[in-house]
Amino acid sequence: xxxxxxxxxxxxxxxxxxxxxxxxxxxxxxxxxxxxxxxxxxxxxxxxxxxxxxxxxxxxxxxxxxxxxxxxxxxxxxxxxxxxxxxxxxxxxxxxxxxxxxxxxxxxxx
Amino acid sequence: xxxxxxxxxxxxxxxxxxxxxxxxxxxxxxxxxxxxxxxxxxxxxxxxxxxxxxxxxxxxxxxxxxxxxxxxxxxxxxxxxxxxxxxxxxxxxxxxxxxxxxxxxxxxxxxxxx
Numbered sequence: 246x247x248x249x250x251x252x253x254x255x256x257x258x259x260x261x262x263x264x265x266x267x268x269x270x271x272x273x274x275x276x277x278x279x280x281x282x283x284x285x286x287x288x289x290x291x292x293x294x295x296x297x298x299x300x301x302x303x304x305x306x307x308x309x310x311x312x313x314x315x316x317x318x319x320x321x322x323x324x325x326x327x328x329x330x331x332x333x334x335x336x337x338x339x340x341x342x343x344x345x346x347x348x349x350x351x352x353x354x355x
Numbered sequence: 356x357x358x359x360x361x362x363x364x365x366x367x368x369x370x371x372x373x374x375x376x377x378x379x380x381x382x383x384x385x386x387x388x389x390x391x392x393x394x395x396x397x398x399x400x401x402x403x404x405x406x407x408x409x410x411x412x413x414x415x416x417x418x419x420x421x422x423x424x425x426x427x428x429x430x431x432x433x434x435x436x437x438x439x440x441x442x443x444x445x446x447x448x449x450x451x452x453x454x455x456x457x458x459x460x461x462x463x464x465x466x467x468x469x
Binding site: 289339 | 457461
């Protein structure tokens, strides 16, 4: 079945560490997105990529970085510069009808 | 700038009741898409419907129906005869044509009690 796979489902980070969230899709979609979800705030766009080797900042890109070396993969790195990284992170890709989302990664700073 | 408002933070109903989730959007563009997504406890967002700004025809899909009114910039979602499995967070979203920035509302948490 086609879809988006995010891993891990749960991730714990120590203060000052960088962590990378994985996002893989087999839908052959060009555009991919990373969203952050906080309680009561809906989804906010971190980064998006329309094509391989290209990506653009969203509303809350500070403290995050991405790469798009392959069409199928769009990993997100949460750097130590992100002061409040505890949140639920969703990856998505865009098809002809709408967006397909992964099942998310819940990141907690310990 | 685009904005989506879901004024209802939480709604609780008893099974078999009808419930309407409100969505109001703001945009100066005339060409856009509106969406509804369901987020069950498992976390992923499940696509429910996409509406084109040129198509104000209401839609019904089983127990779900959507009322799109450009005059009031609203795209409301009604669940008829609600069921416990409908319990989830529901998001309304707005996406301009040829734009990579989909704007989400804050979501409405629906709890359906048996």
